[in-house]
Amino acid sequence: MSGEPVPLIFLNCSSIFIFGKDEKYAACPIENGTDPCYLLREVHRAKEFRTYFLAILPIILSVIACILNFGYLIAQLKCFSQEKTSFKKRQVFLISRSLSIILANLLFYVVVIVWKANGFMYTSAMIFILIGGINFLSVTGTYIGLTILLYTAIAHQFWYMTKLTLTHCWLIIGLIWILSTASSVCIGLWGATLFYPESAPISCSFEKCQQPLAIIIVVGLSICYGTVIGLYIAMMARLHRLVRKSSLVQSRSKSNSMTAMKRLGLNMITFAVGSVPILVVCIVALANLRELSSLGEGCKSPCKTFLHSSLFVEVEILASVAAIVWIIAMIIDPVINILADKKLRGLFSKQITRVSQRLRRASTKSTISTDDQ
Numbered sequence: 001m002s003g004e005p006v007p008l009i010f011l012n013c014s015s016i017f018i019f020g021k022d023e024k025y026a027a028c029p030i031e032n033g034t035d036p037c038y039l040l041r042e043v044h045r046a047k048e049f050r051t052y053f054l055a056i057l058p059i060i061l062s063v064i065a066c067i068l069n070f071g072y073l074i075a076q077l078k079c080f081s082q083e084k085t086s087f088k089k090r091q092v093f094l095i096s097r098s099l100s101i102i103l104a105n106l107l108f109y110v111v112v113i114v115w116k117a118n119g120f121m122y123t124s125a126m127i128f129i130l131i132g133g134i135n136f137l138s139v140t141g142t143y144i145g146l147t148i149l150l151y152t153a154i155a156h157q158f159w160y161m162t163k164l165t166l167t168h169c170w171l172i173i174g175l176i177w178i179l180s181t182a183s184s185v186c187i188g189l190w191g192a193t194l195f196y197p198e199s200a201p202i203s204c205s206f207e208k209c210q211q212p213l214a215i216i217i218v219v220g221l222s223i224c225y226g227t228v229i230g231l232y233i234a235m236m237a238r239l240h241r242l243v244r245k246s247s248l249v250q251s252r253s254k255s256n257s258m259t260a261m262k263r264l265g266l267n268m269i270t271f272a273v274g275s276v277p278i279l280v281v282c283i284v285a286l287a288n289l290r291e292l293s294s295l296g297e298g299c300k301s302p303c304k305t306f307l308h309s310s311l312f313v314e315v316e317i318l319a320s321v322a323a324i325v326w327i328i329a330m331i332i333d334p335v336i337n338i339l340a341d342k343k344l345r346g347l348f349s350k351q352i353t354r355v356s357q358r359l360r361r362a363s364t365k366s367t368i369s370t371d372d373q
Helices: 008-013 036-082 085-118 122-155 157-162 166-194 206-245 251-287 289-296 302-307 309-340 342-372
Strands: none
Touching (some): 008 036, 036 302, 036 342, 085 122, 085 166, 166 289, 206 251, 251 289, 251 309, 289 309, 309 342
8 A cells, every 4th residue: 555645536436546657647627527536447447458458368369360370371382382273273362361361460560569669649540550451451352352263163164274374363362462552551541540630641620531531431341341241142142053053063073162162151251250340340430430539639648548538448449349350350260261171181280290299309308308417
């Protein structure tokens, strides 16, 4: 217990008052009728969310996602060198998706470093939005490409085998990345002004710029999401009818096609479940945009944090939900693909066996050297 007295305005909540940290809030000008203890609790809640749900938990999940996707990428590259050209066409889209997820995780660490060094400001918000945009748009483009590719492989086999080359697939992947990056840079530069209008290098007023921009971003993301899901449902409905009725499809080809359709279906479920909370977060942020944008107005100070503590809690919850759900989807995606592919399962089981054997040998050598000493 500290010998210093609790400030008068915090006497009713002395049990939650932290000596050495909360004294700076005592002199803040509180409006009549506002409970200072409520504001203090909200400040503590915001800090707890920031520490555990926007830093520690996402970083742990991000490390898991990075390891899984890196291992999955290595397995894909090994399979890619062994596959026939027809299977490689699908493989390049899966490789692109894994690279997108790994890049997003690496850039997420950049966000955390910038945030810890300078606090959450325009730069960190811009990078955060940029990462989310690149990952969402590149994965969206990849799923659209995979869906159309699978439909073409089944419905138009001759054209797929003779006209569509591996070079065409690489060019499509390159176009997806160029468009995703260009769009995400624009979304990041202008999107961060929604929350930090005064510190942004771009002038953006609320009525003429911020609100229309927020609506365009939310509508654009919703259209991308709806396009992926709608196209998948339409293509799968036609493919199921085609696979069942067509006598030209051989039994082995039909089996491979059905397996690919089921695997893509699981991936689509992951995409749908992982993207819905992000869209909900965007819609909630749009509905409360005027209040949220006020957090970026004026200079950062303890009193600003204290007086707007409830808004900071809302921002922390929105950002943490988006980040956690986003990263969990990155973890589930490679797991589904590994479990659904016998060849990948075999590669992973062999790799795990090798790693466990090396660890046993290392532990045995260390035990022997300790005994000799």
